[in-house]
Amino acid sequence: MPRPGLNPSWIVVAAGVSASLHVGKLPPAVPVLQQELGISLVQAGFLLSTVQVAGMALGLVVGLGADKWGLRRSMLTGLALMALSSLVGAAATGFAWLLALRVLEGLGFLLVAMPAPGLIRRNVNAAELSGRMGWWGSYMPIGSAIGLLLGPWVLQATSWQAWWIALGCSSLLAFIAVWRMVPADAARISASATPAVADSGSNGWRPRLALTLRSPGPWLVSLAFMLYSGQWMGVVGFLPTMYAQAGLSAKLAGMLTAVVAAANMVGNIASGKLMQRGWSPRRCLQIGYVAMGLCALLAYVQFGDQPLAPLWLRFVAVVLFSAAGGLIPATLFTSAMHLAPSPGTVSTTVGFMQQWSCVGQFAGPPLVAAVATAMGGWQFTWLVTGSMCAGGWLLALGIDRCWHRLQR
Secondary structure, X not given: OOOOOOOHHHHHHHHHHHHHHHHHOHHHHHHHHHHHHOOOHHHHHHHHHHHHHHHHHHHHHHHHHHHHXXXXXXXXXXXXXXXXXXXXXXXXXXXXXXXXXXXXXXXXXXXXXXXXXXXXXXXXXXHHHHHHHHHHHOHHHHHHHHHHHHHHHHHHHOOHHHHHHHHHHHHHHHHHHHHHHOOOHHHHHHHXXXXXXXXXXXXXXXXXXXXXXHOXXXXXXXXXXXXXXXXXXXXXXXXXXXXXHOOOOHHHHXXXXXXXXXXXXXXXXXXXXXXXXXXXXXXXXXXXXXXXXXXHHHHHOEEOOEEOOOHHHHHHHHHHHHXXXXXXXXXHHHHHHHHOOOHHHHHHHHHHHHHHXXXXXXXXXXXXXXXXXXXXXXXXHXXXXXXXXXXXXXXXXXXXXXXXXXXX
C-alpha cells in the first residue's frame, strides 16, 4: 500500500516535468546561441534533435538497464546527469561542447523517463493507476509549455547561461525529492515483490529482451506511439514558422505554440479519468486519432489559394488537435503496464515504446516539410496526419484484442 501523505508517484511526475524542461529549453535559446556562440542553423538543428537520436538509439537499452539496475536508482542517475550537463553547459564556449553535453542530457532524459511508469505503478493502488498515468502522460507537454513560456522572458532578462543554470538547479531539486520521498528499490522489492517479480529481476537482459520482442503488445503500443508523436511533432514543430508566415510576431507565435503544447495535457489527464470510469483503451485511442485527423483537416485544407477557415479558427483547430491527441499517450502508457509480457519487462516495454516515439518525432517533421515543399504550402499537411491517424486507428484494434486476451 502507498504510504500516507504525498504519494511518491507525484514526485515521479514532477521529476518527469523537470526532465522535459531540458528538452524544451533549447528552442527559445536558438537565436541567442547563434548570435553569441556563432552556431549555424544546421548545428542548432543537431542540438534540437539530439534527444530524439539518443532515444532512437538507446531507448530499448536503457529500458533493459532500468529493469535490471532498479527503477529509482535509474531515475536518480538520470536526474544527476541532466543537472550536471546543464550546469556545466552554462560554461560552454562552442558547438562541440554543447553537443557533447546535450548527448549526456539525452541519456539522462531516458534514464528518467524509462523507469517512471514502473515507479508510478509501484506506488499507487490499481484503481488509481489509469488516472496517475494520465498525469504522467502530460509530463512532456507541461515541460514544453513552461519552456516556451518562460524561456523567452528569462533569456531577455538575463542570459542563456542563467537559463541553463536554472534548469540544472531544477533537476537537482528533483533529484533530492526523488531520493528523499520515493521508496528505495531494494526495500520496496523485498517488502512487496511477488515471486514473478523476483524471478524476472534475476533474469539476464537477453531473456527479457527476447520476451519483449516476441510479444505483440510492446510492438502495438510502440508503433501506435510512433504514429501519434510523428504527427504531433510534425504539426506543432512548424507552428512558429507558419504563424510567422501569417504575419504574427515571434513572441505571439511562441505564446500561441505554448498554448497548443499545454492543451495536450488536457487530453492526457482526461484519458486517465475516462479509463478509471471504464472506457476501454480502444475507445480512447480511436477517438484521439479520429479527432486529430479531423482537426488537422480543418486547420490546413484549402480551396484554391484560400484556407477553409480563418486564422483564429485554424488556431482553435490546432489546439483541439493537441488536446484530443493527449488521449493517446496516457492510454498507451497505461496499456504498456498491462501488455508488458512480465512484471520485470515493464521498463523494457516503455523503453521500446519511447524508442519508436523518438523515431516518430525525428521523422514526422521532415515528412511534413517534404510534403509542404513539394506542394508549395501547408495545405496538404492533413494528408500526412490523416494517414498516420488511420494507421493508429487500426493499431487500436490490435491493442484491444491483446488487452482482452490477457484478461481472460
